[in-house]
Amino acid sequence: MRLIPQAIPDVLLVEGEPAGDARGWFARLWCAETFAAAGVDFRPSQISQSMNAEAGTLRGLHFQHAPxxxxxxxxxxxxxxxxxxxxxxxxxxxxHRWVGVELSPGGRRAVLIPRGFAHGFITLEPGTELLYITDHPWTPGAEGGLRWDDPALAIDWPAEPRVLSDRDRGHPLIGAGDAK
Structure with missing residues (x-):
């Protein structure tokens, strides 16, 4: 597997390097040794999955407050x-800078989002499913959020959201101080 720094170097694109034969292919999706050799301290604690029925479903921008x-x-x-x-x-x-990557199953890649970052996504196809592997369990009451369309962030979303929760619609702008 390869760990590829993005425009914000702590955000890593994680690419599987599949070995294939007549049966198909096999690739490592996470390896403690590879991450440690790159100086990345990431130890999975929880695995979650989201299913998004419609294209244009936006979730985020979410984060959890320290600790x-x-x-x-x-x-x-x-x-x-x-x-x-x-x-x-x-x-x-x-x-307050952002990095965006397109994820698909055929791309055999993932994105590692470090602590101290907000995360969000918009689906580009119906029935999109994402797998989240986190290094800390979700903690009720510790969650925070920012508006997906905050002009101070100027995120270049590839599509307008068609499905958005009331909670995500109501997150504050970055200037409102919730990002601390």
Whole structure:
């Protein structure tokens, strides 16, 4: 597997390097040794999955407040999604910048979103399913969110959302201070 830094270097594209034969292919999706050799401290704690019935479903931008912050390894199992990570780390030179990647099962890739980032995605096909592997369990009451359409972030979403929860619609703008 390869770990490829993105425009914000702490966000990594994780590409499987499949070995194939007449049966199909086999690829590692996560390897403690590979991550440790790259200096990435990511130890899975919880695995979750989302199914999104319609194209244009937007979830996010979500994060958990410290000390419950979580890193996420996000992989697409079915369909296609545009996945976004927003840097919320106070001491970061890339604070409030974002990185987006398209995920699909055929791409055999995932994105590692470090602690201190907000995460969101929009589905590009109906029936899109995403797998989340996190290094900290979800903690009720520790969640936070930002508006997907915050002009201060200027995220270049590839489509307008058609399905959006009331909760996600009501998240504050970055200037409202909830990103601390």
């Amino acid at each position: 419950h912050a979580e890193a996420k390894l996000v992989r697409c199992l079915r369909g296609r999604a545009w996945d976004v990570a927003v840097d919320l780390r106070e001491d970061s030179p890339t604070r």
